Amino acid sequence: MYDVIIVGAGPAGLFAADTLSKSNLKVLVVDKGKDIDKRVCKTQVPNIGCKQCQLCDIMYGVGGAGAFSDGKLNITPDIGMDLDELKITKAKAKKLIQYVDNLFLECGVEDKLYGKSKRVEEWVKRTEKVDAYLKRNHPNSEPSVKLIPAPQRHIGSDNTPRVIAKFKRRLIKQGVKFKLNFEIQDILKNKNFYLKRGSTVLESRYVIVAPGRGGAYWFRDVAKKLGIATLFGPIDVGVRVELLAKDMDEITSVIYDPKFKITTPTYKDSVRTFCTNPRGFVTVEHIDKMLLVNGHAMRKKRTRNTNFALLYTIHLTEPIVDTTKYGRLIARFCNFIAGGRPLLQRLGDLKQGQRTRPGYIQSNEVKPTFKGVCCGDLGLALNYRIITNITESLDILNMIIPGISKDSTLVYAPEVKFYDTKYSTDENLETDVRGLFVAGDGCGKSRGIIGAAITGIIAAQGILKKEGIKPA
Numbered sequence: 001m002y003d004v005i006i007v008g009a010g011p012a013g014l015f016a017a018d019t020l021s022k023s024n025l026k027v028l029v030v031d032k033g034k035d036i037d038k039r040v041c042k043t044q045v046p047n048i049g050c051k052q053c054q055l056c057d058i059m060y061g062v063g064g065a066g067a068f069s070d071g072k073l074n075i076t077p078d079i080g081m082d083l084d085e086l087k088i089t090k091a092k093a094k095k096l097i098q099y100v101d102n103l104f105l106e107c108g109v110e111d112k113l114y115g116k117s118k119r120v121e122e123w124v125k126r127t128e129k130v131d132a133y134l135k136r137n138h139p140n141s142e143p144s145v146k147l148i149p150a151p152q153r154h155i156g157s158d159n160t161p162r163v164i165a166k167f168k169r170r171l172i173k174q175g176v177k178f179k180l181n182f183e184i185q186d187i188l189k190n191k192n193f194y195l196k197r198g199s200t201v202l203e204s205r206y207v208i209v210a211p212g213r214g215g216a217y218w219f220r221d222v223a224k225k226l227g228i229a230t231l232f233g234p235i236d237v238g239v240r241v242e243l244l245a246k247d248m249d250e251i252t253s254v255i256y257d258p259k260f261k262i263t264t265p266t267y268k269d270s271v272r273t274f275c276t277n278p279r280g281f282v283t284v285e286h287i288d289k290m291l292l293v294n295g296h297a298m299r300k301k302r303t304r305n306t307n308f309a310l311l312y313t314i315h316l317t318e319p320i321v322d323t324t325k326y327g328r329l330i331a332r333f334c335n336f337i338a339g340g341r342p343l344l345q346r347l348g349d350l351k352q353g354q355r356t357r358p359g360y361i362q363s364n365e366v367k368p369t370f371k372g373v374c375c376g377d378l379g380l381a382l383n384y385r386i387i388t389n390i391t392e393s394l395d396i397l398n399m400i401i402p403g404i405s406k407d408s409t410l411v412y413a414p415e416v417k418f419y420d421t422k423y424s425t426d427e428n429l430e431t432d433v434r435g436l437f438v439a440g441d442g443c444g445k446s447r448g449i450i451g452a453a454i455t456g457i458i459a460a461q462g463i464l465k466k467e468g469i470k471p472a
Helices: 011-020 090-106 119-137 160-173 213-226 323-337 347-352 358-362 384-400 449-466
Strands: 002-007 027-030 072-074 144-148 152-154 177-179 186-189 193-197 200-209 230-232 235-244 259-263 270-277 281-287 290-296 305-314 343-346 410-417 421-423 436-438
Touching: 002 011, 002 193, 011 027, 011 090, 011 160, 011 200, 011 449, 027 200, 072 449, 090 449, 119 144, 119 384, 144 384, 160 177, 186 213, 200 449, 213 230, 213 281, 213 323, 213 421, 235 270, 235 290, 235 323, 235 384, 259 384, 270 290, 270 384, 290 305, 290 323, 305 323, 305 384, 305 410, 323 410, 343 347, 343 358, 347 384, 347 410, 436 449
Parallel strands: 002 027, 002 200, 027 177, 200 436, 290 410
Antiparallel strands: 072 152, 144 259, 186 193, 193 200, 230 421, 235 305, 235 410, 259 270, 270 305, 281 290, 343 410
């Protein structure tokens, strides 16, 4: 019998455990994946590539998906969280961010901040000039582009295991228990909560569900059975863009992960850049028999390319509102078209409406950092609106950062971010089922490591309040 069981050992789960560990409550963290030092993705092993493992080491295990997606920390409440959704003030968010940042520094993250130099303002002004140009030349559609400056830290995919391992040792020393390689199949509620895997049952008084993007669909089914109100938010669907690093070095040396928000000319849709990896690698993640593209970078091992995600935010209304199902259909159709591999196309070919052939890549200026791809035609896998938003956004970015929309630029698909399903919660992130709290990206409460960590803290503090314990 535990006081609190936390489902998920990503940033939300670990920071919830840290907050609860300062009380006398008995806390258990459960994760279906491995310990951080046992997580080894086959894509990182030379000449092997993605084996579409039943349990993807990129997505599951201690540290969560963020452990191997570069380890970016955005030190601002303007990125990775919705303050209205969390029902907190910007001042409180900043205080929580400072705590999270300090704990990461204690665990070995380098004390170097990007996005703080005077040169950031130069990029903001350059973006504002392009924005003004767009509005003058498209007065009817009013396209726009905005750069969101933010202080950032870069851990690196090769350093995150060391940082997360130190964090886990700290939690164990503070009395937190871990149960890994253990998949929770169902959650039942009577007087207490009963978390089931086959014939094994774990009992607790409170539960924090922080399943990450990989567990989002699982919890949606569990929440439905428990009677928790489900809301469908927008979903981000798009591509991973890869180009020569020298074409982006000027900006990434100042802002490691530049965040651009774009309103496209034709459809007036919202598109954003996400997860830039200077001199990094394109990689894949395997979720529920879907193969999705992603990217990361290391501190020591570098490439001649830079990659970033370009994501179109899709809202659905009647008769279909299930954005998660829509995103899964897009991903699976892309996988079908590409024969179970990521789909790759040169930007020049995409604009000309012709398929990219393997021979084109061999002579292309930009060489793909991920090899197990299918060269093809994104126009057969993604609808016209998505393609138009992607090409228009790249052309706009090219006005700010010349070189982004060269014909040789590579575009991979599908990239889909499953944090669209949301749950009705109070200011403590407690659901309609009393005693069950949610946190992190997989429950639609955050986007990224810092945001997820903050939601974990808020949920844990909510339990402490119910116990009459003042949070430390």
